[in-house]
Amino acid sequence: MLTEFEFIENLKKKHSLTKIGDDCAVIPKDSKTDLVITTDLLVEDIDFRLDWSKPEFIGHKSLAVSLSDVAAMGAKPVWSMVSIGVPERIWKTDFVDEFYKGYLNLAEKYGVELIGGDVSKTPDKIVIDSIAAGEVEKGKAILRSGAKIGDVICVSGCLGGASAGLKLLENGVREENAASWQLGLILQQLAPYPFLEPVEFHPKFRFPEINSLATAMIDISDGLSLDLRHICEASSVGARIFAEKIPLHRRLRGMTKIFEEQLNFAIHGGEDFELLYTKNSKKISASKTTEFGVIGEVTGNVGIIELIIDSKSQFLTSKGFQHF
C-alpha cells in the first residue's frame, strides 16, 4: 500500500503537476506580489474528537493549521474559506455557532478575512475543509527546497507539547479535570497558535526575523523527524541534529523525567506548529552554537538524518504522523 507521500509524489509525476509539494502553492499575482494558498482536511475521529475537544477549539484549530502553512512560506495570511459537512444531529446543536466563534476569533487575531466556504450534510461524522491564502513579495516565498549544505537547522519554538497533550487526552485527561501543567499540554494539542505576528503585536515580544534569513522552511505538523525529512528530500541534502539542542516544551517534565522519553515527544510527535527552517550558518558549526532554536546543520549525506546524543551518532528514522 502506498504511503500518502508516495501517493502525492506519484500524482505529481504522472500528471506533471508542478505546483504541488510545498506547504502552500505559489501563484503569481502581479509584478510585485505572489499569492500562496493551502487547504487542510479535518475529519472527525481521525483529526479531532468531539469528546476530547470543544467546538470552539475545533474551529480555532481548523484555521490555525492552514495559517501555519501560510507562515511556513514566509507569507502573510489575508483570506480564508471553510467548508463544513455535518450530520443532522450535530446541525441541530450549537456546534456550528461555536465552531465559527473559535474560527473567527483566530481570524481576527491575525487579520484574516473569511471570504467563503460551503455547507453539506454527512451521514455520520463531521468533515471540515480549511483553506487559507496569503501574500508574499514576488519570488520571496520560502520553499522546502532551498536548504544548502552547511546551513544551520532551526526551530521557532519548543517541541513535544502537542503530542504529550494528545497522550494525556488518550489517557482520559480532559480540559475540565486537568492539572495546570497538563492543561498547558492539552491546549497545545487542541488549540495551537500558528507562528505568525498577531495584529495587536506586543512590543515586548520580539519576533525573530525568520523570513529574511530562511533558505528553506516547513511547519512542524507531522513531527520534526518527518518534516525535516521533507526538507531534506526537497533540497537533496542530509541533516545532523543535536538532541541536547532541541528546545523541549517546559511542561514535558511533568510527563516524564527521562530525557530520551521527552526527546521522543519532541522529535516524533506532531502538531507543534512551530516553524522548522534552515539558514546560512556564516560557517559556525551548529554543535558550537548556543543560539536558541539552532538544532543542527545541513549535510551532504543526501536523505540521511543523523541524531547526535551524548556525542554519539545514530540514524534517525522518521516516525511522525501519516494518515496512510
Ligand code: ADP
Ligand atoms: P502540509 O502538511 O504542509 O499541509 P501535506 O503533507 O498535506 O502538506 O501535502 C504536501 C503537498 O501535497 C502539498 O503541496 C499539498 O497541497 C499536496 N497534496 C496533498 N494531498 C493532495 C491531494 N489529495 N491532491 C493533490 N495534492 C495534494
Ligand code: MG
Ligand atoms: Mg505544512
